[in-house]
Amino acid sequence: MFKIGIIGIGNMGEAILKGILSKTNINPDEIIVSDTNSQRLEYIINKYSVAATDNNVRLAKLSNVVILSVKPKDLESVLSPIGVFLNQKILISVLAGIKISKIKQFAENAKVVRIMPNTPAMVGESATGVCFDGNISGEEKQWILKLLNSFGKTVVVEESLMDAITGLSGSGPAYVLAFIDSLAQAGVKQGLSYNQALELATQTVFGTAKMLMETKEHPAVLRDKVTSPAGTTIYGLHQLEKGKLKDTVMNAVESATQRSKELSE
Numbered sequence: 001m002f003k004i005g006i007i008g009i010g011n012m013g014e015a016i017l018k019g020i021l022s023k024t025n026i027n028p029d030e031i032i033v034s035d036t037n038s039q040r041l042e043y044i045i046n047k048y049s050v051a052a053t054d055n056n057v058r059l060a061k062l063s064n065v066v067i068l069s070v071k072p073k074d075l076e077s078v079l080s081p082i083g084v085f086l087n088q089k090i091l092i093s094v095l096a097g098i099k100i101s102k103i104k105q106f107a108e109n110a111k112v113v114r115i116m117p118n119t120p121a122m123v124g125e126s127a128t129g130v131c132f133d134g135n136i137s138g139e140e141k142q143w144i145l146k147l148l149n150s151f152g153k154t155v156v157v158e159e160s161l162m163d164a165i166t167g168l169s170g171s172g173p174a175y176v177l178a179f180i181d182s183l184a185q186a187g188v189k190q191g192l193s194y195n196q197a198l199e200l201a202t203q204t205v206f207g208t209a210k211m212l213m214e215t216k217e218h219p220a221v222l223r224d225k226v227t228s229p230a231g232t233t234i235y236g237l238h239q240l241e242k243g244k245l246k247d248t249v250m251n252a253v254e255s256a257t258q259r260s261k262e263l264s265e
Helices: 011-023 038-048 056-062 072-079 119-123 138-151 159-170 172-189 194-215 219-225 232-242 245-264
Strands: 002-007 031-034 051-053 063-068 090-093 111-116 126-132 152-156
Touching: 002 011, 002 056, 011 031, 011 038, 011 119, 011 138, 031 038, 031 056, 038 051, 051 056, 056 063, 090 138, 111 138, 111 159, 119 126, 126 138, 126 159, 138 152, 159 172, 159 245, 172 194, 194 219, 232 245
Parallel strands: 002 031, 002 063, 031 051, 063 090, 090 111, 126 152
Antiparallel strands: 111 126
């Protein structure tokens, strides 16, 4: 038996695999993966030395825990043939917008965990939302959280809030990347090369996030510490206020959350 089987080993599946191998005590020979792309499977085998198969039924039979990392549209075609083999096994779904109740239509007796990681999982820094099926024990939850924390940080929420997780952190990297590019373009306007400006903008966002996480102070407190009376920062902040930065960001999260709800219906 394998401890973990991963169905779908694209970018997110690989990010999860990489985190598990680097930050848990689970070894490559305890993991089996599957994918419809034979070249992708060969790449994963060579890079991570895990077992692989093109047969999801075999994977389901041989795994204690199954991570489902495929496109939401493929839920039925992938899960229907293997659901009967997931009796009382943990099934972790990475499928955006697919509710636990929908998953259990094809795996009635599985212990379902629904997660929403984001793309920084590829560098071990995902912000992941997770909700649990009601029949998962406290000990199992702790084990699952340790697994998820191997590729980032995890927040436990009720399933009703998973759409908000999608709108905030699921789509969030795109918002942050748009902001970083805007900062860099502003630097270009002031005479910097794009590469210089991008390096400064990227480090500024990274450093500020790290400072916020390590000091645990409110963002407004840290903002005020860099905002001197009549100084450059307050002039810049005034322009952001006039441009309704906060309103725009809040509207973006709200719109993405609503779209997630529409897709899950």
